[in-house]
Amino acid sequence: MTLAATTHLNTPAVSLPLAQRMSRMKTSAVREILKVAERPDILSFAGGLPAPELFPVEAIAQAHAEVFAHEGPAALQYSTTEGYGPLREWICAHLAERGLSATIDQVIITAGSQQGIDLVAKVMLDPGDVVVVENPSYLAALQNFDGYQARIEYVGSDDEGMRVDELEALATRCRPKLIYIVPNFHNPKGTTLSLERRHALVRFAQKHRVLILEDNPYGELRFRGEALPSLASLDDMGVVVQLGTFSKTLAPGLRLGWAVGSRELTRSLTIVKQSTDLHTGTLAQRATARLLAKFDYDAHLTRLRAVYGQRCQAMLDSLEAHMPEGTRWTRPDGGMFLWAELPRGMRGEDILPRAIEQKVAFVPGSPFFAAHPKAQCIRLNYSNRPPELIDEGMRRLASVLAAQ
Ligand SMILES: Cc1ncc(COP(=O)(O)O)c(C=O)c1O
Structure with missing residues (x-):
């Protein structure tokens, strides 16, 4: 595959050879x-x-104004790859309220959960490695796994979410390395993984030593029924990495999300994030931490x-x-x-x-x-x-x- 590149609008195009993966990204x-x-x-x-x-435009604007008034230079400076401490502490407290206990060194701030997907894929996937998804699944995750030249295998889904019962048969034909799932209010289907299947999925991952990538951008947006425990909260062996985001609750333009997983995995995510973008925007992180300290998020x-x-x-x-x-x-x-x-x-x-x-x-x-x-x-x-x-x-x- 080639790209028409121009050094000037009027000069003739030159064909540059692109990476092979581009032929999979249409x-x-x-x-x-x-x-x-x-x-x-x-x-x-x-x-x-x-x-x-x-x-919450005004509250976000106010938080930014306070950041500039009190910590302008620090908010405009380079920062750590893991992310701003007070924001990660808030996330730990927030997760604890949802039944997931994690320490700050298990949390890394990302540029939205989309970057979380990318970082996990980069840490986990070599070309040809098997990722299991629900069929259908979130399009931009499929594209991302394709970009890492992974082999995408699938199980079906119904009104109770992923057909977890199909995983054992799949594991007899291939060795999955990663299972990608949106358990709450799935994109595109809107369905939610049942409690029984949550337990079964975590058991499967523990037995087969597969990492579950629990992508949870919509979990806070439940308007009917009781919240179900997250996959991460059901796991005691470090086989789940969970992604969260402020995109659907505050604003997607902030580009702020997080990943929470075992310390070992979080360290790997930090290493690959460093070479990806050094760190997520300092200003947005500090402003959001200030916002959450006094804004009535609930x-x-x-x-x-x-x-x-x-x-x-x-x-x-x-x-x-x-x-x-x-x-x-x-x-x-x-x-x-x-x-x-x-x-x-x-x-x-x-x-x-x-x-x-x-x-x-x-x-x-x-x-x-x-x-x-x-x-x-x-x-x-x-x-x-x-x-x-x-x-x-x-x-x-x-x-x-x-x-x-
Ligand atoms: C399932 C799923 N994962 C991840 C994302 C990316 O969200 P973010 O804005 O947090 O990067 C979306 C956005 O629509 C989504 O639907």
């Missing part, structure tokens, strides 16, 4: 169509965007949960009212997405251009599959629009489906 046709979905006249349920009106989460719960319900009601017979969808207890299966014979990719003509957008499901894509599936995001626009959008989508 831009999809869907991504091109979704660029159109960003047009302001389109009601888009495609992106994974939180509600911007719920970003009250903020309660508000987010209430709004997202309402929006999810609006989408469920709207789907119920308008979708043609044969359409099915998941019923999330939290998070930002639901997953719908269109009536037989309809394909998300084929419907999308027609939906865009009617000024509504979604993401076709196929790219989320590691194998055997189900083209009739689509992902719908409900966090980014108020209920009345969700209803209008689902009406438009239903009319496109009815016209098929």
